[in-house]
Amino acid sequence: MGESRIRIGLLGYGTVGSAFVDLLESQKSTILSRTGLELVVTHIAVSDLNKDRPGLDTQTVLTDKPSEVIENNEVDLVVELMGGLLPARDLVKAALEKNKPVITANKELLSKEGKYLFMLAGERNVDLLFEAAVAGGIPLIRVLRESLLGEPVEKIMGIVNGTTNYILSQMEENGMPYSEALLEAQKLGYAESDPTADVSGQDAASKAAIIAMVAFGADVSLDDVLFEGIQNISSADVAFASRAGCAIKLLAMISKHGHELEVQVYPALLPNSHPLSSVRDSFNAVFVEGTAVDSLMLFGRGAGGMPTASAVLGDVIDAALNLSNKTYRGMEDLKEVSLLPSGEQKSAYYVSVQVVDEPGVLATVALVFAKSDISIQTMEQEGMGREAHLVFITHEVEESRLEDALSQLSNLSCVEKLGTVIRVLEA
């Protein structure tokens, strides 16, 4: 390996951008001795040129015009850490068109425009790497694209949103109601002041789309992903799950069912024997099942400046090595796939129903399930009077059949309100 100097243009200098510059600076000599490559951030596009940035090398050129970084002939490789669809999309496109490898941590961009950008990178024979876009410091993308490239992957289940995992962990461990756990997450900086993208499941849905592209070569974008969030989960639901030997987790589920692919995000009751159920706090983890490799789980920090910068740096080194070897890591063309129609999916379900506390209610409710041919694994009555809940766990049933039964239930006079409906997964 000869020595060579790779000049990096960085777009965005927020939490991750500045962590990346610091990390690269501290690891420069290690990287040089391990790879023969000298990596230097020569240009940075920032939003405010007047801000004081005492830590930065005085040689680094700052600009508030990101396109100048892309165009500059002294930039060999572009790192996009601005986030958001625009102008990131046009900048990444412009960089690839100039045959410059791009590293990005932008889940929104890839979940919406991934197909086009992967194709463009392939046409230009350059790398488009994005480890940090899915699970922060967890090397999921590399493992899927490289280690498991020949593996018959069957299923991927991921806890890929740290905010919701933190909230659910607090609800379970400390019996907090949802609203209080959310407030706590906001105080700690895990949740934004408008937490919708996280708690609605949309953030996880972006990541599910990217995982489906990488693991199954599937032409899936964010719009194709059905997602449910955790906003309606009560501490009673979490407590019931706990008594039933389960944890409630928000899962990104990408799995093969014959020729159809399921790509969804939903909360689920997961038995304590499943490795994902013990993933606490804001940690992320992704569980992969393959025919040959059997079970594989990757666990770590899904967000945060430094863990994300670590993933970005891994990609930067890879792309820099490829650049100096005049090669790149291609991605297959994404194929159209049939997505599993949601109504046909079978699952066991947890169903909570708020009822009038009077004799005969259980029989009336049970009859609705029986007529819909839905068999019940367990039933429990919680609370009394106006707070009375019936809580059921069903055997496996198609979603559409369950929905039917639920709409019948909601018409019963003894039913005050339908509560939470959550899938129950096997170990």
Add this chain to the structure above:
Amino acid sequence: MGESRIRIGLLGYGTVGSAFVDLLESQKSTILSRTGLELVVTHIAVSDLNKDRPGLDTQTVLTDKPSEVIENNEVDLVVELMGGLLPARDLVKAALEKNKPVITANKELLSKEGKYLFMLAGERNVDLLFEAAVAGGIPLIRVLRESLLGEPVEKIMGIVNGTTNYILSQMEENGMPYSEALLEAQKLGYAESDPTADVSGQDAASKAAIIAMVAFGADVSLDDVLFEGIQNISSADVAFASRAGCAIKLLAMISKHGHELEVQVYPALLPNSHPLSSVRDSFNAVFVEGTAVDSLMLFGRGAGGMPTASAVLGDVIDAALNLSNKTYRGMEDLKEVSLLPSGEQKSAYYVSVQVVDEPGVLATVALVFAKSDISIQTMEQEGMGREAHLVFITHEVEESRLEDALSQLSNLSCVEKLGTVIRVLEA
């Protein structure tokens, strides 16, 4: 990516070898569409030519002379799955000298001759890949060599031997004595009829040496690794640990202490809050701590034909891509490192002492600890009469100071016998 045909010569056709051939056969078209590469096993060296092998492609050339596979000009890439030091070493060396990339799952070979072979591969500009040598289907090596190449890794703790993890899990979950759990492991095929290599910690020590080379670029071989096994651990030790909120795990520990590197294998009490403590049965897992990435854990199948074949296939595809791109993934030259002298390491310890059950014993024993300036976190007396045990957990103490105290204890008339001494780690 153009299409090209890579011809694979396979050395060894046992459990992993035949699983590899089957897996490659089933994934051929997927690999072709994803990479443009046609991978074919053209030659296989077997030990017994007369054995019937109905599943094999009739085009595949079988030989009982492995060197013919290496020498053959129609073999582009060599997969070594024979195991053992010889003749594997000479065959791998010969293949590299003919500029052929080598994939190996041979931990013994790499833990003893890794430095020389990595250097040779570097001189010849070819890949020497070995994912399957350390943790079966778990992609640890790729993550260390690629994703974390720029990461300031501080510590790696691994459960890298499935046999001992199965035995310890059985002892914990079912209260089995060691001998019974070992028998159970042998019945299930997890342990060999002579289980020494596994239960003594030697197998894990080979893997620790390889991890030290890859993660820290350290010139460490099996001979440098101190290892202890699990043969002396009793079900009483495991039960005590459990009451103390810990699991006993056999750990490969590779960690930086200033300028010194610790590379050891030992059983340890690990608090239940540590992600490694919930790794059950024959599963393996490796926990990595880095300054930037924080905590990362990889979990999966550390052995078995198919999971190991999955790792081999990942490497084969990588080396084949590199071959067709005329590149390779180099490894830094291994550097001499100072290994932490074992006596200076500090740890808390679990110490079990079999004593005569008479008044004043505790005071006598406690005085020995006090005189050696070893402070005690907890003490418990177990059993009565001739079965009486005192069980201590100490605060942190240098190993040498503890050994001193232990030798004084063994000279006391009230001490029948020293029992188990096990490190206690923090979460």
